[in-house]
Amino acid sequence: MQIIRFAGLKAEPWRNGGGVTREIARLESADGGWDWRVSIADVAKAGDFSAFPGMERVLTVIEGELLLLTVGGAEQPLEKYRPFRFDGGAATTAALPTGDIRDLNVITRTGAFKAFTSIIELSKKRAHPLFQGQLGVLLQGQAKASDSAGEPLDLGRYDAVVGSDSDSPEILGRGFLAVVSIDPADPSA
Numbered sequence: 001m002q003i004i005r006f007a008g009l010k011a012e013p014w015r016n017g018g019g020v021t022r023e024i025a026r027l028e029s030a031d032g033g034w035d036w037r038v039s040i041a042d043v044a045k046a047g048d049f050s051a052f053p054g055m056e057r058v059l060t061v062i063e064g065e066l067l068l069l070t071v072g073g074a075e076q077p078l079e080k081y082r083p084f085r086f087d088g089g090a091a092t093t094a095a096l097p098t099g100d101i102r103d104l105n106v107i108t109r110t111g112a113f114k115a116f117t118s119i120i121e122l123s124k125k126r127a128h129p130l131f132q133g134q135l136g137v138l139l140q141g142q143a144k145a146s147d148s149a150g151e152p153l154d155l156g157r158y159d160a161v162v163g164s165d166s167d168s169p170e171i172l173g174r175g176f177l178a179v180v181s182i183d184p185a186d187p188s189a
Helices: none
Strands: 002-004 012-013 019-028 034-042 054-063 066-071 076-080 083-086 091-097 101-109 112-120 134-146 154-155 160-162 170-184
Touching: 002 019, 012 091, 019 091, 019 160, 034 112, 054 076, 054 112, 066 083, 076 083, 091 170, 101 112, 101 170
Parallel strands: none
Antiparallel strands: 002 160, 012 019, 019 034, 034 101, 054 083, 054 101, 066 076, 066 091, 112 170, 134 154, 134 160, 134 170
């Protein structure tokens, strides 16, 4: 079982000085870039988002009340735990009407991968499995991750568990878990 501890992630400042990003995971691409990336960002001031042409983003506010995004001229209020999908290459600006926020950001190469973020409420009675292509991020509460190989391990806030089909880790506890699924894009779409 692979757990990515939030406390061990390096905070990378944004070029525009508006916040920092901690990368949880990425898939490298043949051209030296990446095909998908999952990260947690702290947004500390209003301003422009970096453009990612040829990419699609799914952004979820995970701490704070509200992020007001303007994507390609259309204003979109993002409330906590409500994932929002948009074109990574579109001109995007952010306003923080209720103060700083933290978000979970999933970026995928358009046409190669498709990402989905679901927010689930954990249960102490029924474990939530994580499969290949999934990443579970503990957003709040107390939880343990386990697989058949050993003792359950405590998760801290924003720790991530990597899914597997061979020995699917399971999350048990109280609180909220973001389940990020990254699938190869449908070639017939």
